[in-house]
Amino acid sequence: MSFQIVTITSQGQVTVPAKLRRALGLDKVKKAIVYQQKDKIIMEPVHSITQLAGILKSKRLKNKTIEEIMRLEKKAVEKEIIKQALK
Numbered sequence: 555m556s557f558q559i560v561t562i563t564s565q566g567q568v569t570v571p572a573k574l575r576r577a578l579g580l581d582k583v584k585k586a587i588v589y590q591q592k593d594k595i596i597m598e599p600v601h602s603i604t605q606l607a608g609i610l611k612s613k614r615l616k617n618k619t620i621e622e623i624m625r626l627e628k629k630a631v632e633k634e635i636i637k638q639a640l641k
Contacts, residue, residue: 569598587639598639 558571570580578599582585585600618626 565600587635589636589639596639600638 557571558574560568560571562568575581580599586597587600588595588597590596
């Protein structure tokens with residue numbers, strides 16, 4: 555495990571060192587999940603949106619407004635991303 559000091563800009567941006575990006579397969583079109591674990595910031599790659607397929611199957615969407623459906627979708631996606639990150 556190697557360590558590097560990074561700078562946090564006034565806008566809260568951090569540049570992930572190239573060596574770490576390559577090791578995790580990250581590039582400019584990929585996404586990562588960031589969360590707090592005790593006193594640490596954890597960042598993990600989100601490998602594919604296809605991993606989220608089927609997470610809404612248990613939800614009944616009939617007779618719901620588009621706003622309700624979008625809220626349910628957002629909640630389900632957030633829950634699944636966190637679940638995947640904690641594996």
